[in-house]
Amino acid sequence: MPAFxxxxxxxxxxxxxxxxxxxxxxxAVEDSLGALVGLVGPDLAACNRTIVERMASPVELIxxxxxxxxxxxxxxxxxxLTLAAARLCGYPDAAAGGDGLRHVRLAACVxxxxxxxxxxxxxxxxxxxxxxxxxxxxxxxNQASVLVxxxxxxxxxxxxxxxxxxxVLEILSRAAATIAEGxxxxxxxxxxxxxxxxxxxxxxxxxxxxxxxxxxxxxAVVAGREAAAEQALAEYGLKLGIAFQLVDDALDYAADQAxxxxxxxxxxREGKTTLxxxxxxxxxxxxxRAFWERTIAAGEQSEADLAQAFRLIRAHRxxxxxxxxxxDFAAExxxxxxxxxxxxxxxxxxxxxxxxxxxxx
Amino acid sequence: MPAFxxxxxxxxxxxxxxxxxxxxxxxAVEDSLGALVGLVGPDLAACNRTIVERMASPVELIxxxxxxxxxxxxxxxxxxLTLAAARLCGYPDAAAGGDGLRHVRLAACVxxxxxxxxxxxxxxxxxxxxxxxxxxxxxxxNQASVLVxxxxxxxxxxxxxxxxxxxVLEILSRAAATIAEGxxxxxxxxxxxxxxxxxxxxxxxxxxxxxxxxxxxxxAVVAGREAAAEQALAEYGLKLGIAFQLVDDALDYAADQAxxxxxxxxxxREGKTTLxxxxxxxxxxxxxRAFWERTIAAGEQSEADLAQAFRLIRAHRxxxxxxxxxxDFAAExxxxxxxxxxxxxxxxxxxxxxxxxxxxx
Numbered sequence: 001m002p003a004f005x006x007x008x009x010x011x012x013x014x015x016x017x018x019x020x021x022x023x024x025x026x027x028a029v030e031d032s033l034g035a036l037v038g039l040v041g042p043d044l045a046a047c048n049r050t051i052v053e054r055m056a057s058p059v060e061l062i063x064x065x066x067x068x069x070x071x072x073x074x075x076x077x078x079x080x081l082t083l084a085a086a087r088l089c090g091y092p093d094a095a096a097g098g099d100g101l102r103h104v105r106l107a108a109c110v111x112x113x114x115x116x117x118x119x120x121x122x123x124x125x126x127x128x129x130x131x132x133x134x135x136x137x138x139x140x141x142n143q144a145s146v147l148v149x150x151x152x153x154x155x156x157x158x159x160x161x162x163x164x165x166x167x168v169l170e171i172l173s174r175a176a177a178t179i180a181e182g183x184x185x186x187x188x189x190x191x192x193x194x195x196x197x198x199x200x201x202x203x204x205x206x207x208x209x210x211x212x213x214x215x216x217x218x219x220a221v222v223a224g225r226e227a228a229a230e231q232a233l234a235e236y237g238l239k240l241g242i243a244f245q246l247v248d249d250a251l252d253y254a255a256d257q258a259x260x261x262x263x264x265x266x267x268x269r270e271g272k273t274t275l276x277x278x279x280x281x282x283x284x285x286x287x288x289r290a291f292w293e294r295t296i297a298a299g300e301q302s303e304a305d306l307a308q309a310f311r312l313i314r315a316h317r318x319x320x321x322x323x324x325x326x327x328d329f330a331a332e333x334x335x336x337x338x339x340x341x342x343x344x345x346x347x348x349x350x351x352x353x354x355x356x357x358x359x360x361x
Numbered sequence: 362m363p364a365f366x367x368x369x370x371x372x373x374x375x376x377x378x379x380x381x382x383x384x385x386x387x388x389a390v391e392d393s394l395g396a397l398v399g400l401v402g403p404d405l406a407a408c409n410r411t412i413v414e415r416m417a418s419p420v421e422l423i424x425x426x427x428x429x430x431x432x433x434x435x436x437x438x439x440x441x442l443t444l445a446a447a448r449l450c451g452y453p454d455a456a457a458g459g460d461g462l463r464h465v466r467l468a469a470c471v472x473x474x475x476x477x478x479x480x481x482x483x484x485x486x487x488x489x490x491x492x493x494x495x496x497x498x499x500x501x502x503n504q505a506s507v508l509v510x511x512x513x514x515x516x517x518x519x520x521x522x523x524x525x526x527x528x529v530l531e532i533l534s535r536a537a538a539t540i541a542e543g544x545x546x547x548x549x550x551x552x553x554x555x556x557x558x559x560x561x562x563x564x565x566x567x568x569x570x571x572x573x574x575x576x577x578x579x580x581a582v583v584a585g586r587e588a589a590a591e592q593a594l595a596e597y598g599l600k601l602g603i604a605f606q607l608v609d610d611a612l613d614y615a616a617d618q619a620x621x622x623x624x625x626x627x628x629x630r631e632g633k634t635t636l637x638x639x640x641x642x643x644x645x646x647x648x649x650r651a652f653w654e655r656t657i658a659a660g661e662q663s664e665a666d667l668a669q670a671f672r673l674i675r676a677h678r679x680x681x682x683x684x685x686x687x688x689d690f691a692a693e694x695x696x697x698x699x700x701x702x703x704x705x706x707x708x709x710x711x712x713x714x715x716x717x718x719x720x721x722x
Contacts, residue, residue, distance in 0.1 A: 059549065124507055150537075173519045184505065187505055
């Protein structure tokens with residue numbers, strides 16, 4: 001464990017602004033996700049209502065804690081992907097069946113699974129902040145966070161069962177298992193500076209991209225689309241999710257705390273071997289490698305070390321390299337949408353991949 | 362939090378031997394569960410193989426931690442119930458379909474769900490012992506226990522999806538949500554001496570009996586039996602589960618540590634308002650109530666308090682009363698099997714209800 005608490009904020013002067021090669025105009029980036037939100041606006045509103053309805057429980061602490069996390073904020077990025085994928089695939093159509101709201105309910109499932117993993121992650125990471133607010137474990141305690149996470153996970157499966165598609169259940173139960181594997185692998189690679197970039201990508205794929213992929217894929221399933229469309233959307237989600245997590249890992253060494261909405265330097269304090277660290281370690285001289293071995297591998301950290309980590313990562317342009325990798329994955333995500341004909345929705349999904357790379361948080 | 366660690370063992374001299382009214386011969390009780398095990402022996406062996414096979418993961422820590430809990434021990438009581446219920450209902454028969462091993466795989470699902478909740482419970486309770494061995498969280502840490510619990514839960518759903526019965530998925534996903542609700546309710550009633558016996562039974566039903574009920578019910582489902590048989594087996598499991606948990610709560614103030622295979626007095630240290638405490642509190646004089654208010658409600662405990670708790674519970678015969686309640690529920694469980702015609706298997710299930718009440722652990 002680090003020598004100081006993870007709630008200690010980092011001086012803003014230590015943060016490195018993200019400098020992306022050829023960044024689109026900031027307003028354009030925000031508008032691009034906004035376009036996606038606008039195009040599925042009524043669906044997203046219905047999804048939010050379903051989320052609140054289905055958090056209900058006679059056990060009063062459950063909706064209270066869940067509301068703290070689920071109802072209070074977040075970009076709803078994953079349910080947004082389910083809704084967009086379903087509409088891109090023409091849902092509802094004659095083949096889809098149901099009442100025209102299956103994609104809404106499955107989007108809520110996806111958000112419940114995501115929320116359950118967030119609650120458990122924050123317990124595992126001992127996080128104090130989530131989306132700029134005190135994390136659920138900080139407010140309600142670790143015990144309640146573990147158990148309400150379990151409830152949300154179970155509730156997600158109840159919603160899927162009510163939907164009645166075994167194919168959807170297959171995709172999302174496999175994703176849930178893959179997420180847990182990714183999280184455990186992350187734990188196993190913690191403090192291990194010999195982690196390869198491939199293994200790091202396994203962690204990223206498991207803990208983040210698998211659910212992005214599944215969220216998109218089930219959109220195609222409810223629309224009753226053929227396997228090729230399903231696979232294209234799964235590929236889009238997978239690559240988008242990898243890009244998203246790469247940028248997240250870069251921002252933990254780059255963004256200022258107010259912008260990111262979480263404590264900066266968490267990954268460093270937890271000894272996570274994310275790509276910025278692996279790149280700086282690989283490029284470092286003997287003294288620098290000794291620094292990383294003490295702070296990350298041995299977990300011996302003092303107050304001044306985070307600033308030094310920021311300096312080394314900046315010196316080796318590890319943020320820029322990480323963002324460049326993210327940009328490559330975003331381009332692969334965009335390429336996967338080539339199967340679909342041009343439309344405002346397809347364009348908004350292409351733009352969402354730019355958003356993943358250029359977002360401030 | 363209590364003033365002393367939960368790993369401090371209690372002197373055996375302080376423990377109260379369970380004294381059940383009209384106990385059957387000890388050997389007979391053990392034999393009665395043994396009869397059930399014997400009657401579904403090949404099924405149980407197949408279930409154990411399935412459990413080991415399906416714990417597999419490329420992430421090496423997962424099977425290692427899971428094996429510590431799942432493969433190393435336990436009575437397999439819940440999968441045993443699924444197997445017995447399926448056979449009592451005539452599985453496999455023409456209506457059941459499949460390869461004759463559906464009940465085995467669903468029994469493994471039930472054990473995975475149970476194991477996931479155990480891993481999370483031990484994190485929530487900060488337990489040091491489980492089945493007489495160091496608990497998984499004590500060996501592998503809380504982080505790994507939370508995440509491997511999530512994995513086992515997801516894997517259980519993958520197994521159910523592969524089985525393909527939406528009815529089974531409905532029953533077990535509802536049970537999973539109910540378990541989480543029961544655990545959260547237990548957290549909410551912790552330290553609350555005004556907890557009513559009805560609310561206590563809600564906790565017991567949620568955290569334990571719901572999975573017993575579901576385990577039995579899915580046995581009837583895979584056998585393709587009518588709703589009446591399903592409901593009878595769900596009722597048997599529900600009442601058996603309540604009896605089982607009541608006895609568990611009694612043993613935490615009664616058994617010696619070596620017999621119980623877990624630290625005695627855990628419930629006291631955690632301020633759980635289980636029936637023995639609620640009964641002793643209700644029957645206590647002013648000084649005794651002040652003792653419970655300090656130790657359970659306010660959570661202020663010193664080394665000598667557990668011995669005093671044992672004395673007060675003994676003085677008010679709260680163990681005997683709790684066991685008597687358990688006996689009533691066991692009788693209701695037995696009555697629910699009246700629907701089925703006499704057979705060695707039915708007799709073994711009747712005897713299992715006696716085992717739940719009279720077991721040493």
